[in-house]
Amino acid sequence: MNPSRWTSTRTLGLWAVCAAMLLAGCKTVHSPAPVEERATSASQVKPAAAPEAAKPASTPAATSGDARPATYTVKPGDTLMRIALESGQAWRDIARWNGMDNPNVIEVGQVLRVMPPAAETAVATKPVTPPKIETKPLDAGTKPAASAPAASAAASASVAPAVPAKDNDDDVQWAWPAAGPVATPFDESRNKGLAITGKAGDPVYAAADGRVVYAGSGLRGYGNLVIVKHNATYLTAYAHNQTLLVKEDQVVRKGQKIAEMGSSDAERVQLHFEVRRQGKPVDPTKLLPPR
Incomplete structure (x- = not known):
């Protein structure tokens, strides 16, 4: 081969290779871009889960120190x-x-x-001292007004508004509800109170200040019954009466005559007297003053 021709051919080949390499360098290779998730609208944005709301505390059975169920x-x-x-x-x-x-x-x-709802203040039953009535001596020859006894009865039957219970409901001033001897002592399993004997018609007294929450004969085994609530902790029951002298919601004072002793729903004349603390019978002699 002619040397000059071979050189020309080789030069053309090199040019061809260079041209191919240049074309390859100019071509852009497109690779897929990484995918990024974006919310397209506010409605598509999922808010973070809110913390679970705290559950309301269960209603306590009673106030502090009160073991009664709700x-x-x-x-x-x-x-x-x-x-x-x-x-x-x-x-x-x-x-x-x-x-x-x-x-x-x-x-x-x-x-x-059987306990007040949490939103309701416990119904207090402490009586409110009735207002003092000023008395003046009658002029000579003046007769007492005929309406005086009725006014007195109306005053004793007044309803006291609810007042907050004291912190210490055990601070009750007790008195004996009847003057007769105790025939049957307290026994929680057989006798939930005291049986105090006497004669038919003997006075029955309120053992402490309070409010009458029941007066009637609707509780079998108790006869004519009076129940007085003294505060959020204590109530007293007076059973087998011959006559009831008070009405429900009436405020009574310690020593006030509330009934007359009898034998209703009983075999003999007696007063069955109970003291209940948070509903549970307790021995009245542990609370009443010594005789």
């Missing part, structure tokens, strides 16, 4: 009056707490609230 399940033979006595409450309060239209209708298995 509810009671009705059993065969129960009446609202007996449930109220056993729970240490006024039957009207229990009826109100449970929205009962007819307190005489309760069903076995029904769950009743």
Whole structure:
């Protein structure tokens, strides 16, 4: 081969290789860009989960130091009056707490609230001292007004407004409810109070200041019964009376005559007297002053 021709051919080949390399360098290779998730609208943005709301604390059974349960399940033979006595409450309060239209209708298995709702201040039953009435001596020849006894009765039957209970409900000034001897002492299993004997018509007195929460004969085994609530902790029961001298919601004072002794639903004339602390019977002689 002619040397000059071979050189020319080799030069053309090199040019061809260079041209190919240049073309390859000019070509852009497109690789997929990384995917980034973005919200396209506010509605597509998922908010962070909110922390779970704290559950409300359960309603305490009672105030500090009170072991009574907040509810009671009705059993065969129960009446609202007996449930109220056993729970240490006024039957009207229990009826109100449970929205009962007819307190005489309760069903076995029904769950009743027997403590005040958390939103309601406990109903206090401490009596309010009635206002003093100024008395003046009558002029000579002036007869007393005929309406005076009625006014006195109306004053004694006044209803005291609810007032806050004291911190120490055990600070109650007690007195004996009758003057007769104790025939049967307290026995929690057989006799939940004291049997105080006497004659028919003997006076029965309120053992402490309080308010009458029941006066009637609707509780089997108690005859004509008066129940007085003294504060959020204590109530007293006076059973087998011949005559009741007070009405429900009436404020009474320690030593006030509230009934006359009898033998209603009993075999002999006696006063069955109970003291209940938070609904539980306690020995009255441990609270009453020594004779």
